[in-house]
Every structure is written in C-alpha cells, then in structure tokens.
Amino acid sequence: MFHQPDLFDLPRPPRPVPDLPAMVERISLVSKRPRYALLVLNLIAKAAGTNGSLGPYVPVDRDMVPVRDWLCQALAPLANRDCRRLAMVETVRAELALGRPGDTADAERRVEEEVQSRIMRSGRTNISRAVSDLVRAGLLRRHYQGYRIDHANRGAQREAVYTVTPEVRSALSRTC
Template structure:
C-alpha cells in the first residue's frame, strides 16, 4: 500500500488510512473508537495527554464525563433513547416528582436522562478506550486524590495519553500558554 503520510511539524507521522485499518482490525466498533480517539486528541495537551479534568462552560468536569457528553448527540434519534425518555417521564410522573411548571419538569427530565445516558456512556467509552490501548494508540493511567495511581477507585480520574501514530492527530494547534500567578510588588 502506498499512502501519503500527513506530516506534522516535528511530530510523529500520521498515516490516516493505516490508522483506520488498525482500528478496523482491533475494535469491535471502529467508527465509535475513532470518534473517541479524535475527541481525546481534541482536548489533549501538546504532550499528548488528556485529563483528568476538561474545561467546559467555565468549569472543570472529568474527562470521561466530557467524552460521554460529547458523544451524546450521536444517539438522539435512537429508539432506545426515545423509550428511555418516555420511561423516565412516566416514572417521575407516577412518583409525583414532576412539578406543574412545564419548564421545571423538562429540566428535571433532561437531568435524569443525562445521568442515565452518562452512566451507560461511560461503559461504552471505557470499552472503546480499552480497545485503543490494546491497539497501541493510547496509554491510560489514573490520577487523583492523593497521588497518581495505576488502580481505579478512591476518587481517581482517568488520564489518556496518545501514543504511536495517534500522536499525529494533535495536529498543528498551539497550546495557549498558562498565566503563571506572580506575587506583585507594592508600589510606594
């Protein structure tokens, strides 16, 4: 096969057809795995690492939650999603938890759906990430409460690091330098 590699400035070469072929061989859902890999590359820093937290709407959320939220629109028309919405609506109505105000009721239903979709989405993301790790495109470790740790749990969050040819997905975007807080001098 003759493929023209996409060459970045000093970064590893990315041969997109080979990357897609690798995903097709190693993943049970290669399109979903590619979307996850692409989203991880979108929020990764210049060293290829993403997580444990991602900035969203002026706040910080865990990387896995951000990935789930970013992939949520893909299932909007899925019949299972529509059935989930109807089931949640009827469960809340039967329990008397829905307020009379339509806007408040819609907000409560949307929050309940988001939580359900996020819970199942984390499983899907974890499965796709495990396949990407096996393919050699990602490395994964957990960071959190006290120190970096290789095991899950105890308030630790996932950190994903692009490896191999997946590092070429970072592209030419420039990371914005962080403002380092400095102690100011008193003017006399």
C-alpha cells in the same frame, strides 16, 4: 525437548501506524464499535496538550470536568437521534408519572434531567469501553492520577489520564 511457542515466544509489538487507514484497520481489529472508538480517539488527540496527554480534568467554561465526563458530553448529541433515546424518554415519563399529578413544565424538566442522567451514565461506560479498545490497539495509553500518587489502577479518588501515542498524533495531524 518439548517446545510450546505460544508460551515462550514474546508477543510482537504492534506495527507503527503510518497513516489514518492503517489506524482505522487496527481499531477495527480490536473494537466492536470502531467508528465510535475513532471519534473518541480524535477528540482526545485534538484536545490533548503538547505532550499528547488529556486529563484528569478538562476546563469547561469556568469549571473543571473529569475527562471521561467531558468526552461523554461531547458525544452526547449522538444519542439525540437514537430511537432508543425516544423509548427511554417514554419509560422515564411512565416512571415519573406514577402517582404524581402536577405541573407539566416541572414534570418535563424532571424527565429531561433523568434522561440526561441515564445518557451520561451509559455514555461513561461507552467511553470506557472505547478507551479500553484503543489501549488494546496500542494507540492510546491510560493511567490514573489523583489523591496521592499517579497509579496504574483506578480508585481512591483517582481520575483517568489519556495519552495519545506519537504515531497517532502524526497520523491525525496529516489529515487536517
């Protein structure tokens, strides 16, 4: 009988993560940006509750912020030194200066608001990609919680909840 091992063999579960170097190696196998993914994983692990979950909302001051926005805000300072941010500021200045003479302080405020909006938009995308890489590596689980019930798929007023695996929690706790 003809046997195709790639169709009938079950995929091997990922090896346990005994320490931080093994975790870094696993991330580097699935991610194009392993350092960024490791930063995201570390932030999630440090902010997660006793059950290892973070989300759907994180308390910030007296407000509740979606977990993806919180992560994006936490990592936004990384964009301040990026040369692409300087180019984005010049692009926004040029876009907003078209036919609008006026107060320079107000114009600079509008430029900064638009730049922050663009950084947050691209940051949310970067967070989603990093989380997808971490899920693919078997280091993080993601589900969506919201309007009616917990659900594996997003949409319908649902927000992400991230859960760090016990192996990752123990590997990260040994590094502190």
